[in-house]
Amino acid sequence: MDIWGKLKAIFEDAPKEIVFKDEWVAFLNANLPLYGRLPAELQERLHLRIGEFVTTTFFEGCNDLELTDEMILTVAAQACLLVINHEGAPYPQLNTVLLYPTAFTATSESLGPGGTIIKREVKCEGESWDNGTVILAWNSVQQGATNIFDGHNVTFHEFAHQIDSLDGDTDGVPVLHSxxxxxxxxxxxxxxxxxxxxxxxxxxxxxxxxxxxxxxxxxxxxxxxxxxxxxxxxxxxxxxxxxxxxxxxxxxxxxxx
Ligand SMILES: [Zn+2]
Known part of the structure; x- marks a missing residue:
């Protein structure tokens, strides 16, 4: 079983209250200084959300990246912090998180003269697709998580796009309830x-x-x-x-x- 499968099984098998291991807390404290600043009840709630997230989201390492618990939990914790107080599943449309070791190549399309489409290869730290996929570069995830004062966090950025796209349009207006x-x-x-x-x-x-x-x-x-x-x-x-x-x-x- 791969590392995501093992982690998923742990969350599925054990009662949620006792499942969050000390070593996982240590990963979060080391990688995500914001975690240590959260009030205790938010930390507890985050653990539950991470469990929900990991059991419903498939993680895959790309370009030979060997996934670890630490990587999965660092991504999941940041994604879940955004929706920690929202109702329902953390990301109801999300299926997959693809993790690359470093910035990956993607094709960007823009409109050229006369309506022609210009395609070019660009280096990306993250992408969010409307079909329920988020792609992230692990080194950028780490940098974003470690530095909590610079206003740059690729994980928050891409998952904000996922939240935005829940109503079918990624247009800067998320689902609002009235x-x-x-x-x-x-x-x-x-x-x-x-x-x-x-x-x-x-x-x-x-x-x-x-x-x-x-x-x-x-x-x-x-x-x-x-x-x-x-x-x-x-x-x-x-x-x-x-x-x-x-x-x-x-x-x-x-x-x-
Ligand atoms: Zn963006």
Missing amino acids: EAAFQTWAAVLGEHAEKFMDRVRRGRKTILDPYGATNPAEYFAVATETFFEKPKQLKKKQPGLYEELEKFYQLDPASWF
Whole structure:
């Protein structure tokens, strides 16, 4: 049985409360400093979510990457932190996580002159597909997890795209549970995104990574990275955006820093 199969079996066979081993806690403490900052009840809840995630998501190592418990748990913990307080399965549409040792080659398509499609090979640290696949480079996952203050976390980024795509469109608007929530989201994020894109165009400094100016989906993914890694700055400088993300994720990361 491969390493994912073994881990899955452990989570399936044992009562969830006792299954989370000390060595797994040690992996999370070592790889994900954010984990150590979580209140105890969130850590407990995260363990349960990780169990649900690992039993429903197939992990595969690519380009000869030999998967380990540590890799699977480090990815799962970060993915699950985003949806720790959401109802239902962590990622109902997700089937597979493919892990590469380092940045992998992907084909990007863009529209050229006269509507022609230009294909080019690009190096990627992560990708999220609407068919329920997330692809990640392990060294980038590690870097993103270890540095919790730089606002860059490829795992948060790609799983934010998965959350965004739950309603069928990866468009920067995730599933919101009322018309009023949608109206507020559209107004607040629309206004912040517009100001942000203007600053990026003028070459001004921004809290969010300028990559978020690519389109609304990237804006949401980058805002998510910032929300979890620079929460205090975001709350201070853009309280409206912080509050929307706080309501959506049902988390207050600023209180962990
Ligand atoms: Zn993206």
